[in-house]
Amino acid sequence: MLHVAGRRMRGGTRGVMEPSSNEYREQRLENMKKLAEAGQAPFGRVFERSGRLAEIRAGFEENKRVRAAGRLITIRDMGKSVFADLRDGSDRFQIYVGKKDIGDAAFAAFKLLDAGDHIGVEGSLFTTRTGEATVRADSWVLLAKALRPLPEKWHGLQDTEQRYRQRYLDLVANPETRAFFDLRIRAIREIREFLHARGFSEVETPMIQAQAGGAAAQPFTTRYHALNRDMVLRIAPELYLKRLLVGGFDKVFELNRNFRNEGLSKTHNPEFTMLEIYEAYTDVRGMKTLVQDMILHVARAVLGGLTVGGEEQPIDLTPPWREATYADLIRERMGQDWFELTPDAARRKAEAAGLSLDPAWPPLLVTHEVYEKLIEKTLIAPTFVTRFPAELIPLAKRCEDDPAFVDVFELVVRGQEVAPAYTEQNDPLEQRRQFEIQVGDDAEKLDEDFLLALEHGMPPAGGMGVGIDRLMMILMGRDSIRDAILFPQLKSARVP
RNA sequence: GGAGGUGUAGCUCAGUUGGAAGAGCAGCUGACUCUUAAUCAGCGGGUCGGGGGUUCGAGCCCCUCCACCUCUACCA
Known part of the structure; x- marks a missing residue:
């Protein structure tokens, strides 16, 4: 089985949606294995956080100790230091991971993380040179490994079918x-x-x-x-x-x-x-x-x-x-004499206005068709x-x-x-x-x-x-x- | 149910007249201690929705199936 990956299912033989093996998944499985060897359980449990990211932002104080959890959205690797963005249900928040702060082993393991992984970090708040509130991590823990990549960060997810079928990706x-x-x-x-x-x-x-x-x-x-x-x-x-x-x-x-x-x-x-x-x-x-x-x-x-x-x-x-009676709206559109017309005359007038009418319809339904097709959609x-x-x-x-x-x-x-x-x-x-x-x-x-x-x-x-x-x-x-x-x-x- | 449109890399999209499948992001390798779509160098990655046909040759033309979108039908 190749490439299904939740996108379009293969045609003729409608395959049950099943995990595909692709390069991304293999790579992430490999990273997961290495993280486990480094002592990071791939699917962690409780992580007590100081608050949601929005709360941490609201309570920002320089050097304040915090514990923050979220999904890694972007990772900007500078060599001996890394900036990354965490996101939870409330906000996005930047974290900073420096080799000197966190130690060689934890730093090396951090580089095995992929965008989409959930992690928790502990550290102190500071403001970067560019003025962004940031957590300087001195420890981190893996909370959940993502085995599949998230949609691309600029354009998001456009494919309508995938947006509906995999709404969680659309939401992310x-x-x-x-x-x-x-x-x-x-x-x-x-x-x-x-x-x-x-x-x-x-x-x-x-x-x-x-x-x-x-x-x-x-x-x-x-x-x-x-x-x-x-x-x-x-x-x-x-x-x-x-x-x-x-x-x-x-x-x-x-x-x-x-x-x-x-x-x-x-x-x-x-x-x-x-x-x-x-x-x-x-x-x-x-x-x-x-x-x-x-x-x-x-x-x-x-x-x-x-x-x-x-x-x-x-x-x-x-x-x-606005308030208007049904009959007044009909007369406004079809003429003041509409309700005095013979059934045949009304029918001809409705057809002249572009409606296609079932011959079996009584005058009442002809009038209602006028309302539904010609009037309702004009009421903005x-x-x-x-x-x-x-x-x-x-x-x-x-x-x-x-x-x-x-x-x-x-x-x-x-x-x-x-x-x-x-x-x-x-x-x-x-x-x-x-x-x-x-x-x-x-x-x-x-x-x-x-x-x-x-x-x-x-x-x-x-x-x-x-x-x-x-x-x-x-x-x-x-x-x-x-x-x-x-x-x-x-x-x-x-x-x- | 009927008509039209769409389907190309993980994501977003190009692909000319039927003549060697592409880009950006993402990924991998390397460099880099304040980045913001980080940057720089290099490298991989494709059932072109599925099946069948025409052709020396099909992403492109034909048939068919699937899904999505629009219109339409059903719907007080």
């Missing part, structure tokens, strides 16, 4: 990747704190369910052996969160993974992180305030301001955000699109003044749907009718357990879902969801 080699995920982590923490501060309880509901509900998507199926039956992974937590409303949780949220059995695209990953929020005794207008406040809070906390999305296409989140600044046709959304309540529409909004930013919110349907009889329309003749698919819960009385409530991966894409100006997820789904490189 490309600081901006690490920075993105640090911000994602921070944003999620801020969302939780924001909701906790407003009295919401975070809950966990089943991911393995007998029946998929709460959205219209294909589920992943799985087999529960002990019960001898097929189960599905949830496509949404909605119906369980509503059961909790019945049970008396009047402010709840869940922030976790959903699974949808769909194709991959730059905006779709089959498992994605979703925030769902339900609050009793409010409605979609309560959700509007909540989501706006929440996104503003996250933007301020994580990015320090309300201009988001990076430099290429900055988006100003300063409120108030945050926009609440309200009052969708009732047929499209079976889990929401009708508008009080016009039952043809439901009392909902969809928050669209940068042409992407970020957060749908509803005044939730709490009438069990009406909910049953909607489900019956949805499932048609297949009565077995009716979620009787959920309807039973509703019959015990669900308080009126506002509910909302926020796609966290897409929210991060918008905040950070990334075009691909694969850049927003640590380990995005890829086709397998392994033999089944």
Whole structure:
């Protein structure tokens, strides 16, 4: 086996990813052997450090004794002295290893180290002639040998496939990747704190369910052996969160993974992180305030301001955000008489605008295609699109003044749907009718357990879902969801 | 699922009309006690994604398979 090295797998015979023997690995194995002979165990154990490198930097004092640990990133060998950079999860820090300081044997052994190795050093802090804070080592210990080289230091790791398959290399080699995920982590923490501060309880509901509900998507199926039956992974937590409303949780949220059995695209990953929020005794207008406040809070906390999305296409989140009805947006794009046109005339007009339409589609779907293909992607600044046709959304309540529409909004930013919110349907009889329309003749698919819960009385409530991966894409100006997820789904490189 | 693009050294990339596979970084050897992409001298390193074909000759042309990227389809 040659050269696989985690890069492209060999074609036709899809090899299981296995260690390749190459020159680099052989050399490092040789160095490891020599280090062991010099008394350095290649895979060490605990090393008590004075602090992370950022803490050592913050507490810098000339001649202060410190113990520092990290990964060797670069090594600048000057002969009888060596400068090298250590990196840990917090910072980069320079160390200096001088032959006179450390002794001939330890110095010779130090030269057997390779970039990528983890070491610990003990020594005193000083400032170099060029003004850089540095640890002058008087002893060092190997903590872990790296048998493979890290990606190159200038260009980092560019190969998209390798960046996703071996994300750890991307994280080591490309600081901006690490920075993105640090911000994602921070944003999620801020969302939780924001909701906790407003009295919401975070809950966990089943991911393995007998029946998929709460959205219209294909589920992943799985087999529960002990019960001898097929189960599905949830496509949404909605119906369980509503059961909790019945049970008396009047402010709840869940922030976790959903699974949808769909194709991959730059905006779709089959498992994605979703925030769902339900609050009793409010409605979609309560959700509007909540989501706006929440996104503003996250933007301020994580990015320090309300201009988001990076430099290429900055988006100003300063409120108030635009609000427009679905029908008005359609009329704005397709003409004021759109809803008075005959179905044929509307169809011709949509086709003239560049859409290709399925002949079987009723007027409602033709109109919705106009919205999805011609309008949504043009909404760059945050926009609440309200009052969708009732047929499209079976889990929401009708508008009080016009039952043809439901009392909902969809928050669209940068042409992407970020957060749908509803005044939730709490009438069990009406909910049953909607489900019956949805499932048609297949009565077995009716979620009787959920309807039973509703019959015990669900308080009126506002509910909302926020796609966290897409929210991060918008905040950070990334075009691909694969850049927003640590380990995005890829086709397998392994033999089944 | 469909269309297009891409795949060359560990990494980042060149490679002309089909005519002897290259550079930088990394690696190895040597020099060098304040470097910052250290510097200087020298040396190795290739299944050109896999398989098949055309040709005197293929990294380059053809077929096929694999992966990634983009568009598209599916997706409330």
